[in-house]
Amino acid sequence: MxxxxxxxxxxxxxxxxxxRVSLPSDYRAIVKELSTEIVCYRSLTTPxxxxxxxxxxxxxxTDIENSTDFFSETQDDLTNxxxxxxxxxxxxxxxxxxxxxxLLQHAEITDSxxxxxxxxxxxxxxxxxxxxxxxxxxxxxxxxRPSLKTxxxx
Amino acid sequence: MxxxxxxxxxxxxxxxxxxRVSLPSDYRAIVKELSTEIVCYRSLTTPxxxxxxxxxxxxxxTDIENSTDFFSETQDDLTNxxxxxxxxxxxxxxxxxxxxxxLLQHAEITDSxxxxxxxxxxxxxxxxxxxxxxxxxxxxxxxxRPSLKTxxxx
DNA sequence: TGGTATAACATGGTATTTTATGGGAATCAA
DNA sequence: TTGATTCCCATAAAATACCATGTTATACCA
Numbered sequence: 001m002x003x004x005x006x007x008x009x010x011x012x013x014x015x016x017x018x019x020r021v022s023l024p025s026d027y028r029a030i031v032k033e034l035s036t037e038i039v040c041y042r043s044l045t046t047p048x049x050x051x052x053x054x055x056x057x058x059x060x061x062t063d064i065e066n067s068t069d070f071f072s073e074t075q076d077d078l079t080n081x082x083x084x085x086x087x088x089x090x091x092x093x094x095x096x097x098x099x100x101x102x103l104l105q106h107a108e109i110t111d112s113x114x115x116x117x118x119x120x121x122x123x124x125x126x127x128x129x130x131x132x133x134x135x136x137x138x139x140x141x142x143x144x145r146p147s148l149k150t151x152x153x154x
Numbered sequence: 155m156x157x158x159x160x161x162x163x164x165x166x167x168x169x170x171x172x173x174r175v176s177l178p179s180d181y182r183a184i185v186k187e188l189s190t191e192i193v194c195y196r197s198l199t200t201p202x203x204x205x206x207x208x209x210x211x212x213x214x215x216t217d218i219e220n221s222t223d224f225f226s227e228t229q230d231d232l233t234n235x236x237x238x239x240x241x242x243x244x245x246x247x248x249x250x251x252x253x254x255x256x257l258l259q260h261a262e263i264t265d266s267x268x269x270x271x272x273x274x275x276x277x278x279x280x281x282x283x284x285x286x287x288x289x290x291x292x293x294x295x296x297x298x299r300p301s302l303k304t305x306x307x308x
Numbered sequence: 309t310g311g312t313a314t315a316a317c318a319t320g321g322t323a324t325t326t327t328a329t330g331g332g333a334a335t336c337a338a
Numbered sequence: 339t340t341g342a343t344t345c346c347c348a349t350a351a352a353a354t355a356c357c358a359t360g361t362t363a364t365a366c367c368a
Binding site for chain 1: 158160161162163164180198199200214217229232270271272273274277287288291292294295
């Protein structure tokens with residue numbers, strides 16, 4: 001049993017006409033230790049798909065319950081937005097998932113998908129959009145060094 | 155046995171003349187692990203039906219008993235409305251439930267129903283009303299960033 | 309180090325299962 | 339009996355699991 005569970009690296013795989021795409025084997029190895037499926041949803045801020053293990057959403061559900069009132073509009077809106085958009089995906093025997101039309105359209109993915117590790121979660125981009133996004137991030141970092149403290153402090 | 159029990163995704167199913175509608179298979183799988191039935195009631199604030207496992211109402215009842223200050227008298231009244239309105243629904247062998255006239259009218263549902271996952275519970279909308287509601291939420295999120303932080307911070 | 313054998317992986321195609329949904333029979337209540 | 343409700347069966351469509359093959363990466367040996 002491994003100690004760490006981080007999605008790493010950037011991998012490009014093909015997407016076929018049915019929307020099927022192989023989850024990178026590294027990712028699969030991680031997922032298989034804890035579950036049989038992943039959860040994907042449209043990023044709220046960028047044209048990409050986000051994926052994670054269901055545990056992460058479970059934790060989010062608990063956090064929302066604890067920080068907002070049961071009857072509040074905030075809780076209502078948040079849960080609709082997050083859980084209404086998220087969907088479970090299981091792999092077939094060869095390790096592929098079939099992404100939905102909604103997700104593919106949001107990420108503008110047609111024939112290939114870029115998997116980008118983000119630690120506890122990962123993102124799926126179209127090649128075109130990922131090139132732009134990576135440039136944007138690197139430009140931003142040059143101008144303004146990130147504060148490591150922010151990331152550590154969580 | 156799974157670890158998590160979240161209602162996810164947004165699914166549209168048809169409602170026939172008898173008020174029958176298929177519960178999405180994902181939802182059914184969750185329900186079957188813990189129970190044989192779900193509980194539905196009219197939303198207090200929006201024109202939709204809310205559904206959940208009886209456990210959630212059980213928890214709500216307990217929370218109200220244990221919190222003297224947390225829930226105001228008004229909120230207590232609201233819970234009375236919920237318990238008084240809630241009703242159990244079982245599915246037939248093909249996985250359908252038959253919604254009552256009262257619920258269908260409240261949600262203005264005629265021939266199709268939109269199931270929206272909300273984590274521990276879910277909602278059932280008419281297509282027309284759901285489109286409006288989703289727009290409202292996304293507009294609000296655009297203007298109100300703090301909600302986003304909650305999501306990203308985990 | 310270089311070359312080969314082996315295993316793992318990605319990917320295309322096909323078969324099987326599951327699911328949604330319409331129609332009708334059986335059950336129950338009034 | 340009539341009307342309503344629940345249950346069961348049939349079918350079409352969609353989702354998913356399985357099989358086969360070429361390719362890439364890895365392990366092994368000289």
